Amino acid sequence: MIRNHINRFGSLYHNFPIVKRTYQVVVxxxxxxxxxxxxxxPWNLPSDLRFFKEITVTASSEKMNAVVMGRKxxxxxxxxxxxxxxxxxxxxxxxxxSYDIVTSEDVVKCGSLPTALNFLAESSISSKIERVFVIGGGEVLREALNAPECEAIHMTKIESNIECDTFIPPVDLSAFQPWYSSSTLVENDISFRFVTYVRMNRSIIGNSDEEDLTFLPQMILERKIMSMGI
Ligand SMILES: NC(=O)c1ccc[n+]([C@@H]2O[C@H](COP(=O)([O-])OP(=O)(O)OC[C@H]3O[C@@H](n4cnc5c(N)ncnc54)[C@H](OP(=O)(O)O)[C@@H]3O)[C@@H](O)[C@H]2O)c1
Structure with missing residues (x-):
């Protein structure tokens, strides 16, 4: 089928571009x-699902964000x-x-994380995509969470004990610093906080202005300002 190979974002498998896109993790x-x-x-947290939607959907009428995820x-x-x-x-x-999931023009399959980032860095795609979020699951985040291309991590920290069978590595605190934290919230008897970590040395991934945090989603910048009482 033609749509399996070409959609408005271009063809599915791209091996050539050299520049990768950076991304933020939401988990x-x-x-x-x-x-x-x-x-x-393992939990039912409607306010976390709202947070996820708010952070990953852009307000821009001209661009959209990309969400990168594992097949599972x-x-x-x-x-x-x-x-x-x-x-x-x-x-x-x-x-x-052999895996046919391309049901609309807003779905793309990629064979690896670097291939996906190369694809999203192509000029014809990059100009249409505002931000890239890697959203899980475990296998993808074991590769992506602390990788150099990861600029920020938006983590909902579940403070209650809940049994899991899929795990990710801890945030590398020698590379990331906590930049924003909400207060503790409780929903369905589960305590949690929203925390954003920002990569400290972003110049290694081509960001020349360390102080420029406009790559972060607007809602995170607004929450930070509100938390500072400004
Ligand atoms: N708490 C959260 O924020 C959150 C977010 C997302 C998911 N989750 C949970 O995480 C669990 C799923 O995680 P998971 O680790 O089992 O699976 P996953 O990472 O979602 O998907 C794994 C699959 O993705 C493909 N894949 C992964 N890395 C790849 C790579 N580098 N290149 C090409 N393909 C790659 C492979 O698909 P093929 O086998 O087809 O090759 C692999 O089997 C679920 O329980 C889900 O609910 C939690």
Whole structure:
């Protein structure tokens, strides 16, 4: 099918571009860095789902954001809610052409994380994509969380003890510093906080102005300003 190979974002498999896009991670994790159980989220936190939507959907009328996820995370999204609307859904899979998930022009399959970042860096795509978020699951985040291209991590820190079977590594605090934290919230008897970590030495990924935090989503900048009482 033609749409499996070409859509308005271009062809699916791209091996040539050299420049990669940077990205931000959005994830909810327990103190033990658990993120999933039995292929699903181990908690029911509607306010975290709202936070996820607000952070990953751009307010821009001209551009959209991209969400990069593993094939199992894609499959964990109920059919009626996928692709995640208003975002370019980039699904990582090694299954190539045998795995047919491209159901709309807002879904792209890529064979590796570098391939996805190269694809998103192509000038014809890059100009249409405002921000790139890597959203899980465990296998993808074990590669992506502390990688040099990761500029910021938006983590919902689940403070209650919840059993998980999928885990991610801890945030590398020699590379990232906590920049924003909400107060502790409670929903469905689960305590959690929203924390944003920012990479300290962003010049290594081509950001010449360390003080420039405008790459962060507007809502995070606004929350930080509100928390400072300005
Ligand atoms: N708490 C959170 O914020 C959060 C967020 C997302 C997901 N989750 C949870 O995490 C769990 C799923 O995580 P998971 O680790 O089992 O699976 P996953 O990372 O979502 O997906 C794994 C699959 O993605 C593909 N993949 C991963 N890395 C790849 C790479 N570098 N290149 C090409 N393909 C790659 C492979 O697909 P193929 O086998 O097709 O090759 C692999 O089997 C679920 O429980 C889900 O609910 C939690």
């Amino acid at each position: 909810a994790a327990t103190k033990e860095m658990g993120i999933g159980k039995n292929g699903k989220l 995370t894609w499959e964990s999204i109920p059919t009626k809610y996928r692709p995640l609307p208003g975002r370019l859904n980039v699904v990582l899979t090694t299954r190539g052409g």
